[in-house]
Amino acid sequence: MTVYESIKRSILHGEFPPKMRLTEEFLANKLETSRTPIREALKQLESEGLTVSMKRGVRVRHFTKKDIQQIYDLRTLLEGYAAAQAAIHRTEADLENMRLANESYDNAIDNYIQTGETTIEDILDINHQFHNAVIHASQNPHIYSHITKVVVVPLIFRSFYWFNEEQLRHSLEAHKTLLKAIEEQDMERARVAMHEHIYHGRDEVLKQMDTIDEQYSPAKEIQ
Secondary structure (H helix, E strand, C coil): CCHHHHHHHHHHCCCCCCCCEECHHHHHHHHCCCHHHHHHHHHHHHHCCCEEECCCCEEECCCCHHHHHHHHHHHHHHHHHHHHHHHHHCCHHHHHHHHHHHHHHHHHHHHHHHCCCCCHHHHHHHHHHHHHHHHHHCCCHHHHHHHHHHCCHHHHHHHHHCCCHHHHHHHHHHHHHHHHHHHCCCHHHHHHHHHHHHHHHHHHHHHHHHHHHHHHCCCCCCC
16 A cells, blocks of 8 residues: 555545644654655645645645535536436447446445445445446546546545445445436436436535534644
């Protein structure tokens, strides 16, 4: 695991909670490495929206309810448009990629529920594969660059973290509904299906915000 991956994992899992200040010195000591890879990792994490620069070090980004509303609204507009365009432009190869991603998603959920061998990170990764297949099918390369700016990993991760079996199954069914609309080249249904799917994740994050804030507040600071 790289320095970047290690810090990112600690943020996603709450070891480095929202508002926590991180310094190069602290991270270098913790990860037993020099400051150069730490500095490079922090730049990448900031570009992904996980950290915010301070005069000394960085702090883990904290999201307010207003942030969440605005981020998910933007994501809904962009991915809804991508889904509608995918319904027009998709190829058989695109449809096959979506089907395979959904099969993997179904299997990952089963393994997660039944054995625990599959992790939430695995489920999140496969979910991204499906969404990326939809975006690719839109045949608009500009959409992806814009979507990556608003798909903030901690928010998506937390929505999945709080999902129980019923909610994970609901997510899978939403994928199936979306896939069917794209297969049938139903633009409006594809758009609406994507909107409903994303807003379901948003609502789950908002519902748990008070719990999250209580769990992580006050955040620990590293001097």
